[in-house]
Amino acid sequence: MLKIQNVFKKFGEIEVLKNITLEFSSNKIIGLAGPSGSGKSTLLRCLQKLEPIDSGVIECTEKTGFMFQDFQLFPHMTVLQNLTYAPTLQRKTKDTVPEALALLKTLGLKHKETVYPNKLSGGQKQRVALARSLMMHPQILLCDEPTSGLDVATVMDIVSLLKSVKDLGVTMIIASHDLDFLTKIADQIILLKNGEIVLNTDLQTLKEDPIQCLKKYY
Amino acid sequence: MEKLISHILFIGSGVALTLQLLIGGLSMGLLLGGLFSILRYKKIATPLINRFVSVLRGTPVILQLSFIYFSTPGLVGIKLSILEAGILTFGLNSSAYIAEILRSGIESLPKGQFEASKTLQISSFYMWKDIILPQVTRNVLPSLVSEVIALLKETALIATIGGMDILRKSQTLGAEQFTYFLPLCIAGCYYYSLVLFIEYLGKKMEQRGSYA
Numbered sequence A: 001m002l003k004i005q006n007v008f009k010k011f012g013e014i015e016v017l018k019n020i021t022l023e024f025s026s027n028k029i030i031g032l033a034g035p036s037g038s039g040k041s042t043l044l045r046c047l048q049k050l051e052p053i054d055s056g057v058i059e060c061t062e063k064t065g066f067m068f069q070d071f072q073l074f075p076h077m078t079v080l081q082n083l084t085y086a087p088t089l090q091r092k093t094k095d096t097v098p099e100a101l102a103l104l105k106t107l108g109l110k111h112k113e114t115v116y117p118n119k120l121s122g123g124q125k126q127r128v129a130l131a132r133s134l135m136m137h138p139q140i141l142l143c144d145e146p147t148s149g150l151d152v153a154t155v156m157d158i159v160s161l162l163k164s165v166k167d168l169g170v171t172m173i174i175a176s177h178d179l180d181f182l183t184k185i186a187d188q189i190i191l192l193k194n195g196e197i198v199l200n201t202d203l204q205t206l207k208e209d210p211i212q213c214l215k216k217y218y
Numbered sequence B: 001m002e003k004l005i006s007h008i009l010f011i012g013s014g015v016a017l018t019l020q021l022l023i024g025g026l027s028m029g030l031l032l033g034g035l036f037s038i039l040r041y042k043k044i045a046t047p048l049i050n051r052f053v054s055v056l057r058g059t060p061v062i063l064q065l066s067f068i069y070f071s072t073p074g075l076v077g078i079k080l081s082i083l084e085a086g087i088l089t090f091g092l093n094s095s096a097y098i099a100e101i102l103r104s105g106i107e108s109l110p111k112g113q114f115e116a117s118k119t120l121q122i123s124s125f126y127m128w129k130d131i132i133l134p135q136v137t138r139n140v141l142p143s144l145v146s147e148v149i150a151l152l153k154e155t156a157l158i159a160t161i162g163g164m165d166i167l168r169k170s171q172t173l174g175a176e177q178f179t180y181f182l183p184l185c186i187a188g189c190y191y192y193s194l195v196l197f198i199e200y201l202g203k204k205m206e207q208r209g210s211y212a
């Protein structure tokens, strides 16, 4: 269960999150939309406790994973090591390797296990970052701009990948300003503007043209 | 010719002390310098460490060496051997320079590397050991190699408290033979060869550390 109540967050004098109250239901893909600077990344970072909040409560009983916009893969480790390093520490066993290899295979990265991240394309890095998060078995996955810098075909790959992650029972909260992408993938859309929630709705309730509906709020 | 060989061997017997000082001082410098830079990043005892580093960088090494060698018996009642005093001095002194080098390396690493470690629940110890420091040392390797070379040359100061290193051996020989030319040339060759070797090792490590 992930629930936040009356969350406020300031950077210096600017109020970035103003009185945010949300409850995230399980096993859904929740799209976090909003113009640049509206506080999407900040909200995700607060949920992951990378950023302290000024007031309010964040209640989280589930394990969260986080995908960074710029991936933040470990450049001095191979793809396989990137996947296995943290879970090996945590589970104190070496048998994280078969799981990692299987995951790489599903993500179409079978032949890349011994490669270093700087030799990967943007889409491949994105998939390695996804795999690295999944290796920690999160129940909630927070993704910041998972499609930035990717071409249309790769974005479609990411859409189907993230949908299959949802089928594993993972809840996802995805921040993105790509409405086309969000409306393809999300079950629910939360729209932020100037640090406030201006819309929180199931995607189905938006009429024939959800993108146009959302754009009205920008 | 025989004389040359005996000169080379005599001065060469000082290499042991020089290397002990270099390796001992460098090990201590890396450990302490690493510790200082981590503590400073975590903002623990920062003013104290900053002052310590600044004093070590702001006073002559030769003064630090005599201070540690000659004043420890009076101050703390411990008589250090020449080797101990040397390793302690060169260790402390290089720790200050290494701490600065590592600081700049840590600061230039993306913050996201720390955050990624945190989100993957990697504990602080393993984060520094396996994620941060390996990347930092790789990025600052050229500066570290320069520091090792500087340290090697500084070890020659051990002669001022009577340590029989490469330099002191060659001076002794010069005094006996009434000519300093050859002994000092030989000493120079020893130092220069060691420097070339250190540079070679540095290059090797740089190649090994590059993510192919």
Ligand SMILES: Nc1ncnc2c1ncn2[C@@H]1O[C@H](COP(=O)(O)OP(=O)(O)OP(=O)(O)O)[C@@H](O)[C@H]1O
Pocket: A011, A012, A014, A016, A034, A035, A036, A037, A038, A039, A040, A041, A042, A043, A177
């Ligand atoms: N570390 C920080 N220090 C100071 N201000 C910050 C910091 N991080 C974000 N901000 C400010 O907070 C506001 C919200 O930023 P945030 O990154 O959350 O927006 P966003 O919705 O993710 O935007 P984008 O779509 O461009 O990624 C912006 O005004 C930004 O300048």
Ligand SMILES: [Mg+2]
Pocket: A040, A041, A042, A144, A145
């Ligand atoms: Mg953002």
